[in-house]
Amino acid sequence: MCGGRGTRLDADAEKPLFEVAGAPMVDRVADALAASGLERAHAVVSPHAPETRAHVSAREDLAVVETPGEGYVADLRTALDRVGTPALTVAADLPVLDGAAVDRVRDAFDGRSVTVCVPAVLKRRLGASADTTFERDGRAxxxxxxxxxxxxxxxxxxxxxxxxxxxxxxxxxxxxxxxxLLGGADGPR
Structure with missing residues (x-):
């Protein structure tokens, strides 16, 4: 999913193209998917990110799925209608993912949908923003x-x-x- 505007990031580049440690976030996520055991990957784009669409279209390892840009949930539904289920979905703003992490999620699939969550306390300890949380068994x-x-x-x-x-x-x-976490602009990709 790489069709968002990224207004909270306050950057000149579209959010998926925002560089972290010398590479656009969408490339980092696409590289993690390519390094995983998944069979194929699609980049889901919207009219809100035309430069991202052009960028991912140039990658041979990604098929592009265009959505109307009506919001995350509506665009996800459009994408799933095109690619089918089960499907592993990932936002383009997870630049520290790698193939092994993606494979852990794939391996957790047992026929039911899987929602990956982290304890809110981990986000706080790392210093990462946590815009959305929910309670489960007394923990955020x-x-x-x-x-x-x-x-x-x-x-x-x-x-x-x-x-x-x-x-x-x-x-x-x-x-x-x-x-x-990635080791700086000259660190690992």
């Missing part, structure tokens, strides 16, 4: 922005303390934290 959890969507109405929560799932870059402070 934050959705990670990576899920598996299946046809079944049943859903499972996959809770992890893995920092690779705890950092959605929504603000400059999140980008700075991602740079630190």
């Amino acid at each position: 959890l934050a959705p990670a922005g990576i899920n598996v969507v299946a046809d079944a109405s049943e859903e499972t929560i996959y809770e992890t303390y893995d920092a690779r799932f705890a950092l959605n870059v929504n603000r400059r402070s999140d980008a700075d934290l991602a740079e630190t």
Whole structure:
């Protein structure tokens, strides 16, 4: 999912093209998907991010799915109608993901939809923003922005303390934290 405007990031570039440690976030996520055991990847774009659409269209490892840009949920439905389910979905603002992390989510799929969450306390400890949280069993959890969507109405929560799932870059402070976790602008990609 890479069709958002990224207004909270307050950047000149479209959010998916915002560079973290020397590479656009959408490339970091696409590279993680390519390094995983997934068969294929699609970049879901909207009219709100035309430069992102052009950028991902140039990648041979991504098929592009265009949506009307009516919001995350509506655009996700459009994308799922095109690619089918089950489908692993991931937001373009998770630049510290890698193939192994993606495979952990894929392996957690047991026929039910999977919502990946991290404890809100982990986000606070890292210094990452947490815009959305919910209570489960008396603890605050934050959705990670990576899920598996299946046809079944049943859903499972996959809770992890893995920092690779705890950092959605929504603000400059999140980008700075991602740079630190990745080893800086000259660090690993």
